[in-house]
Amino acid sequence: MKTQLDPSADLSIQIATAIRDAIISGALPVDERLPSESELCETFEVGRSTVREALKRLAAQSLIRTQRGATGGAFVNRLSYADAHAQQITTSTLLLSMNAVNFETACEARFALERACAPLSAKRRTPDQLATMRAEIHRQGQTGLSDEAWCASDVAFHRALVDGAANPVLSYQLAGAVEAMQPLMNMITFTARSRDHIIGLHTDIADALDARDAATVDQKLADLAHYTTQLALSVFAARQATQKTS
């Protein structure tokens, strides 16, 4: 792990990189304990704060965890799907909000990914996941549901669909994308009429999954993608018109 450091660049970055490389390459296996901070100081011949800043960088990426106390120290962390999922959501959310990705692009990506797991979900979905979808559809039909609650339920519905594919790698990638889009979706006002239409499509999707009819699931997801995009465009257009008159 020891590498010569270039004093002209930031030391804590170099140390973090060296340790990260050791972890990624497998030289430091999961749950292996790193040397203590003092030992790392001697190894790299730097001050303790420098070592600590390097370790914090790694901790921020969930590559290590630290534990205080006598047998404590820094340990190589087994990256959990939950950790990866959280990072994915943060990254995707920031990417969407900071780069002015237009709604169409985000929507297209989301539904393209979701359609990718439709056939798998049709094959493997459990009765439990179907029940979750039905429950969310029922909730979506309730009057007086706020736009936020509506969107949250929408996410839960699609999350169940994705989980139905029973592929954790797909779930982690996709659920991140779906949830990252929620802030964008929250900006849309869903009228009672548009809600009814979406609920209809959701019902069709659930029915098709029930019947393990992959083609119909795919078709209805495509319809939903098209409808959502059109709806968003009209809502944004209307909002822009309002702003001009005011």
Place this chain on the structure above:
Amino acid sequence: MKTQLDPSADLSIQIATAIRDAIISGALPVDERLPSESELCETFEVGRSTVREALKRLAAQSLIRTQRGATGGAFVNRLSYADAHAQQITTSTLLLSMNAVNFETACEARFALERACAPLSAKRRTPDQLATMRAEIHRQGQTGLSDEAWCASDVAFHRALVDGAANPVLSYQLAGAVEAMQPLMNMITFTARSRDHIIGLHTDIADALDARDAATVDQKLADLAHYTTQLALSVFAARQATQKTS
């Protein structure tokens, strides 16, 4: 941004979280300069090392960048697709290597995602991207190509296919998945016979994209997924048999 800190938990984590929330919520816009370290010390009433460790955590996630000198400081970073892409690859790679995701699961996810952008790529691929694919196919046909070089070319081919969808959100998500799988693919020995078969499928895919024939692209990707999975399984089985005899 100022929030009361709980002295029982780690201060640097709380400070990092507070600033991160401010960034994600948009309270701190892109390129906004954070208060200097000394000012943050006073705001949160902690020592400078604590503030610095918090900032390093954020820097590790590309949420901020720091600049030295008179007009320096920490600035809210505009997350670039390149940054997001790099993080995605690291996360996905670790997830696959640390969680004993079996090859079938990873492969299934990868091709499911890739098939998701096949129809878009068929519609939008540029002549340039087609040329890249043809070039990689040509390279793959050369004799004496190492397994690593073969896999790298394979990644480049699929990357061009994904980029053909002309959706940056899809590119970032998918290219990460494709590249994260490369270490797993590198573990497979590709015989001349299997290479020929894959090259044939690649050619079919390129031809179908050329003709903007989405259905055939999808079909050939499915074939490729199936073939790759079978090939991997047989390679792993053969390796296991060898180990038993030794």
Place this chain on the structure above:
DNA sequence: GCAAATTAAATGTCAGACTTTTAGAAACGG
């Protein structure tokens, strides 16, 4: 008016002390 030197502000690094947490060892008592 332009170039060089100075200054000031900011991050990066270091050293040392202290605090807190924690597991294990030692002492104690039944």
Place this chain on the structure above:
DNA sequence: CCGTTTCTAAAAGTCTGACATTTAATTTGC
């Protein structure tokens, strides 16, 4: 001999103060 309590040591977390380095703005000198 066993269980409980106390002590101890190791380690991360925090604080303070100092110095180094980088960089832009300011001042100075010509």
